[in-house]
Amino acid sequence: MTGTGKIKRKHAYKSHILTKKTTKQKRNLTHTGLVSTADMDRVKLMLQI
Template structure:
């Protein structure tokens, strides 16, 4: 059986934590920032964890 390939898009977007959870960045922080409030932009800065519902799908893309 051949090796499984990691999804290239997922590889760039997700990182694994030491406890095995998956870290992600928030969306909507790349452009058109003038109309967003400072508070909104500040809250989007911090990384967060992938929800438990999506974790299995992301792990499959990362071939874990």
């Protein structure tokens, strides 16, 4: 959670089969993102927040 109540998330597709992905692709998947506002309620329910 951020200070303003948003939920941070990691990108998918970064755990295995990395040999066929370009270096740029893997680098961009490293950065975190935020859960979209449309999914926020569902994610909070799943996390029991």
